[in-house]
Amino acid sequence: MSHRNAPLTPTGRLRLARCVVDDGWPLRRAAERFQVSHTTAARWASRYRQLGEAGMHDRSSRPHHSPRRTPAAVEARVLHLRREHRIGPLRLAARTGIAASTAHRILVRHGLPALAATDRATGEPVRRYERSRPGELIHIDVKKLGRIPDGGGHKVLGRAAGSLNKDRRSGTGYAYLHTALDDHTRLAYTEDLPDETAATCAGFLRRATAWFARQGVIVERVLTDNAWAYTKNTWRQTCRDLGISPRWTRPWRPQTNGKVERFHRTLLDEWAYIRPYTSDTERQAAFPDWLDWYNYHRPHTGIGGHPPASRVTNLSEQHT
Structure with a gap:
């Protein structure tokens, strides 16, 4: 070309x-x-x-002979270590005595993807999927987050003083962040609830379904992990009452619910740990604005840099 x-x-x-x-x-x-x-x-x-x-066409600029090319035995060892231990170019270089850039070129030459694009358990390339319409599949999961004592935790006061303040003041314990995320649009709904019992999870599903309906998204299926609350009759009956088909991930395969797992990581990075908060109340007060920004304004790399709400074609109100 x-x-x-x-x-x-x-x-x-x-x-x-x-x-x-x-x-x-x-x-x-x-x-x-x-x-x-x-x-x-x-x-x-x-x-x-x-x-x-x-x-009349361009010829390859590759030389006919490459006398300084890495020996085949070294290349074979690099490929074996990569498949056996699933390590990157830097660690491969340290084990084989070559430069990290050389290890990288060997991996590229043999068509091996970056570690970030492979399954940690099997080493195989990650197979990504996406549902074709809003509401076809909703991912649900719970993120357990430590509460901040009044006056601040260790991020504000330091490790020793933060631990002492945690013992003296209220506000300790855990927040259970229940999230429902649409597979197609990445639109998210999250509540801070006191626990993750079957009744709490069922109540969250009812409110999440109603919220998505107000956005013009009709929930058809929900996907959860195999946590105790999601396997009880309370959850199954709630799904039946709402006309939703429940689905569960395979055991020990959190990647199946990876979209909501990735949302929780974003939530921690961009809201929960973005700055030191002096109380749990202060952090919770900042959450609605962050979630609105995520849904309606934040560019999402998984959907071409567009905000999740842009994929809801029948959204009744557009945020500005």
Whole structure:
């Protein structure tokens, strides 16, 4: 493929060569006509004489011989270590005595993906999926988050003083952040609840379903892990009452529910731990604005840099 500033495409090279070889034009006249140098015109005319039209395409710049290429035995060891231990170029380089950049080139040459794009358990490339319409599948999960004592925790007061303040003041314990996230749009609904019992989870599902309905999204299926609350009759009956089909992930496969897991990581990075809070009340007060920003304004890399609400085609109200 020609670079963007190339004066001649394969078609232009063929026209130049035919002018010289077939029509008898002098090289300098052809070079002036096609706005190239005399040597360029001579090169394409020569290739046309030797190879015909096939010679008008770019040749590979790779050398015929690479005497300094990494030995095959070293390459084989790099590939074996990668598949056996699933480690990256830096650690591969330390084990094989080559440069990290060399280890990286070996992996690329053999078509091995980056570790971030592979399954940790199997080492196989991650197979990504996405439902075709809003509401077709809702991911649900709970994130357990330590509460902040009044006056601040260790991020504000330091480790020792924060632990002492935690013992003296109220506000300790855990927040249970229940999240429902739409697979297609990534639209999210989260509540801070006191526990993760079956009754609490069922009540959350009812409110989440109503919230999604107000956004114009009708929930068809829910996907959860195999936590105790999601396997009880309370959960199953609530799903039946709402006309929702329950689904569960395979045991020990959290990747199946990875979209809501990734949302919780974003939630921690961009809200819970973004700055030191002096109380749990202060942190909770900041959450509604963050969630609104996430749903309606934040560019989401998983959907082409658009906010989740942009994928809800029948959204009744557009946020500004």
